[in-house]
Amino acid sequence: MGRWQPDARGRLERAAMELYTERGFERTTADEIAKRAGLTERTFFRHYADKREVLFGGAGALQALFADTLADVPASTAPMDAVGTTLEIVAAGFRGRHAFARQRQAVITANAELRERELVKLASLSATMADALRRRGVKEPAASLAAEAGIAVFKVAFERWTASTGRRSLSAFVREALDELKAMTAGT
Amino acid sequence: MGRWQPDARGRLERAAMELYTERGFERTTADEIAKRAGLTERTFFRHYADKREVLFGGAGALQALFADTLADVPASTAPMDAVGTTLEIVAAGFRGRHAFARQRQAVITANAELRERELVKLASLSATMADALRRRGVKEPAASLAAEAGIAVFKVAFERWTASTGRRSLSAFVREALDELKAMTAGT
Numbered sequence: 001m002g003r004w005q006p007d008a009r010g011r012l013e014r015a016a017m018e019l020y021t022e023r024g025f026e027r028t029t030a031d032e033i034a035k036r037a038g039l040t041e042r043t044f045f046r047h048y049a050d051k052r053e054v055l056f057g058g059a060g061a062l063q064a065l066f067a068d069t070l071a072d073v074p075a076s077t078a079p080m081d082a083v084g085t086t087l088e089i090v091a092a093g094f095r096g097r098h099a100f101a102r103q104r105q106a107v108i109t110a111n112a113e114l115r116e117r118e119l120v121k122l123a124s125l126s127a128t129m130a131d132a133l134r135r136r137g138v139k140e141p142a143a144s145l146a147a148e149a150g151i152a153v154f155k156v157a158f159e160r161w162t163a164s165t166g167r168r169s170l171s172a173f174v175r176e177a178l179d180e181l182k183a184m185t186a187g188t
Numbered sequence: 189m190g191r192w193q194p195d196a197r198g199r200l201e202r203a204a205m206e207l208y209t210e211r212g213f214e215r216t217t218a219d220e221i222a223k224r225a226g227l228t229e230r231t232f233f234r235h236y237a238d239k240r241e242v243l244f245g246g247a248g249a250l251q252a253l254f255a256d257t258l259a260d261v262p263a264s265t266a267p268m269d270a271v272g273t274t275l276e277i278v279a280a281g282f283r284g285r286h287a288f289a290r291q292r293q294a295v296i297t298a299n300a301e302l303r304e305r306e307l308v309k310l311a312s313l314s315a316t317m318a319d320a321l322r323r324r325g326v327k328e329p330a331a332s333l334a335a336e337a338g339i340a341v342f343k344v345a346f347e348r349w350t351a352s353t354g355r356r357s358l359s360a361f362v363r364e365a366l367d368e369l370k371a372m373t374a375g376t
C-alpha cells in the first residue's frame with residue numbers, strides 16, 4: 001500500500017461510524033478504525049486528533065460558515081430574517097450528508113459525554129451568531145434572542161431530518177420549523 | 189456547638205459562594221466551605237453530595253416546577269402562551285435570589301466544566317417542557333420548538349437579570365424577552 005491513500009479521510013469516517021454503531025463509541029479505538037478502513041493508525045492520526053474528532057471535526061468550519069453567511073446577508077435585512085436566511089444556506093451544505101448525520105446522531109444520543117459536547121457546540125454556534133448580529137448593529141437582547149431562537153430552530157430541524165428517511169432536505173425541515181415558530185409566536 | 193445548626197444549609201451556601209468567588213471553584217474544598225460556615229465537613233455532606241451541588245442542587249426542583257406549572261396552565265391556552273406563563277411563574281420564584289444568582293453566574297462563567305453542566309441543565313428543562321406540551325396534545329415540531337424558544341428566552345432573561353443591579357425582577361426581564369422574540373418573529 002502506497003503512502004497516498006485515495007479518500008483516506010472519507011474511509012476513516014465511514015469505518016469509524018460503522019464501529020461506533022456496532023460496538024459503541026467508548027469501546028472503539030483509533031487503531032480499530034484504521035484497520036477497518038484498511039489504513040494505519042498513523043494515517044488515522046494524520047487526519048483526526050482523536051476518535052471524538054470524527055464526530056466533531058466539522059464544528060470549527062460550521063461556526064465559520066454561520067459567521068460568514070450571516071455577515072453576507074444584506075444589512076437592511078431584519079435580524080430574524082437574517083438568521084433564517086443563514087440557517088437555510090447552512091442547511092443546504094448538508095446535502096448528501098443524511099446517512100452520516102443520521103448515524104452520527106444515533107452515536108451521540110447513546111453517550112452522555114458526546115451529548116454534552118454537542119450542547120457545547122450548539123451554544124458556540126449561538127454565541128457566534130449573536131456576535132455576528134451585534135456587528136450588524138443589532139442591540140441586546142434582540143441579538144442573543146434571535147441567535148438562540150435560530151439555534152433552537154436548527155436543532156429541532158436537524159433532529160427531525162436525521163430521524164427522517166432523508167428524502168426531504170434539511171433546508172425543508174429548517175423552513176418548516178421557522179414557519180412553525182413564527183406562527184406560534186404570532187398567535188400569542 | 190450543638191448538633192442542630194440554625195440555617196446550616198444557607199450558611200454553607202453563602203460560605204461556598206464566597207470561597208468560589210475569592211479563590212475559584214476548583215481551588216475550594218468542602219472542608220474549607222464547612223470551616224468558613226463555622227460547621228463541620230460532616231454537616232456539609234449532610235446537605236450536599238459534593239461542592240458542585242451547591243450550584244446545581246436546585247436543578248431537580250426547578251425541573252419539577254417547570255413541569256407542574258406548565259401542566260396547570262388551562263388546556264385551551266396556545267403552546268407559546270402556556271410556555272410564557274410558565275416562565276413568568278417560575279421567574280417569580282427567584283425573588284430575593286438576585287445576589288446568589290449573580291455570584292453563581294460569575295462562578296459558572298469562569299469554569300468550562302460548570303458551563304457545560306449549566307447547558308445540560310437548560311437542555312433538561314427544555315426536554316421537560318417539550319414533554320409537558322406533548323402531554324397537553326401539542327404535536328411535533330411545535331412542542332419542541334415552543335420549549336426550546338422558551339428556554340432561549342429564559343436563558344437570555346436570566347443572564348441579563350444577573351448582570352443587572354437587581355432592582356428589576358427576573359419576571360420583568362422574562363416578559364421583555366418574550367415581547368422582543370414576538371416582535372422579531374412577527375416582523376419576518
